[in-house]
Amino acid sequence: MIDATITVTGLRKRFGPTTALDAMTFTVAHGQVTGFVGPNGAGKSTTMRVIVGLDAADEGSALVGGQPYRRLHKPLHHLGVLLDAAALQPSRTARDHLLWLAHSQGLTARRVDEVIDQAGLGSVARRRAGGFSLGMRQRLGIAAAMLGDPAALMLDEPFNGMDPEGIVWMRGFLRSLAAQGRAVLVSSHLMSELQDTADHVVIVGRGKVIADTSVAQLLAAASQGRVTVGTDDPAAAQVLARSGATGVTVTGAQTLSVTGMSAQAVVAALNAGGVTFSEVSAHRATLEQAYLDLTRDAVEFRAADGPVTR
Structure with missing residues (x-):
């Protein structure tokens, strides 16, 4: 298989007064x-566009293989x-x-025909793409991306519009x-899907990498x-503190x-302290x-009560 590692190094890009x-x-x-994730305006789409030459970086490089x-x-x-x-001619099948x-x-x-079958489009292959739902257009986009049997793939929000079966x-x-x-880069706002899919994650905010792990x-x-x-x-907290817990916090009744x-x-x-309990479970974030x-400090817009509004 062709070496198509995607390497992004020191990319800088401004649009007028805005640093993307x-x-x-x-x-x-x-x-x-x-997984490639970040708030709106974090630079994900711009980075992907620079990788394929749709935008030119002011500094740095984006290489494929x-x-x-x-x-x-x-x-x-x-x-x-x-x-x-949606980047297709709607009158074409x-x-x-x-x-x-x-x-x-x-x-x-x-x-x-191979990628049509691979993407599950066999029953609609001769229908005009302009009448497709977003989920079916995503499948068509996946089929197009797979045409060359590539060593790497880069997909922007591929879960959008997918029904449960499609997800x-x-x-x-x-x-x-x-x-x-293959090397697979996936941008998505659906964290639950990336948690079950991604091995690695690059989190970005305001054009910078926040985490790469x-x-x-x-x-x-x-x-x-x-x-x-x-x-x-009521004795549970004292027993745990004496046994080496660095913190014991009451979080419920x-x-x-x-x-x-x-x-x-x-x-x-x-057990050693004679404390009765109904549950002990390691917290998994x-x-x-x-x-x-x-x-938290990298969102572009935030409502007064906290959630991102764009």
């Missing part, structure tokens, strides 16, 4: 799905791209849309691409070693949050929680 990218730097490695995208011979063999599912792209890259009609399909499809050794490491750090204890025994001890150590301490904590 500020030394953006990260790498998308083979064999994993990399060590080369700028514009220098790639038959680029669909190197990088499959879905930036806008799905198959004709793919044939048009295939001919530009020296690909055959047989390859078109399940997309999740499995992305995982299968990584398992084949594995999903497992990010969730472990966000969980902060907390353990939830369900008990109505019969719930404690404990730090500084593993779940196993908490159970041992409670979600990707959404970790993301919100990291991007």
Whole structure:
């Protein structure tokens, strides 16, 4: 398979007085799905456009397999791209849309039929794409991105418009691409889907990289070693404090949050102290929680009560 590692180094880009990218730097490695997330205005779409040469960076470089995208011979063999599912001629059928792209890259009609089946478009291949739902257009965009059997893929919000069946399909499809050794970059606002799909995550805000780490490491750090204890025994807090807990906080009528001890150590301490309890569970943060904590100061617009409004 062609080496098509995506390498972004020191990208800077301004649109008038607005800084869109500020030394953006990260790498998308083979064999994993990399989630690319951040608030609106964080620079995700601009970065993707720079990678494929639709926008020119003021400084820095964006390389695919060590080369700028514009220098790639038959680029669909190197990088499959879905930036806008609506970017098609609506009067063309799905198959004709793919044939048009295939001919530009020296690909055959047989390859078109293969990606149609791969994207689950067989029953609608001869329908005009202008009548497709957003979810079906996403599938058509995926089929187009796969035409060249590329070593890397870059997909902007591919879960948008997908029904539950489509989301399940997309999740499995992305995982299968990584398992084949491809480099996969996926931008999405659906944190729950990325948590179940991505191996690695690049979180950005105001044009800068805020975090560049594995999903497992990010969730472990966000969980902060907390353990939830369900008990109505008033002695529980004192027993845990004496046993080495660095913090015991009452979080509910019969719930404690404990730090500084593993779940196993908490159970041992409670049993040794004769404390009755109904639950002991290690807290596991979600990707959404970790993301919100990291991007708290990087959102473009925020309502008075906190949530992002754009």
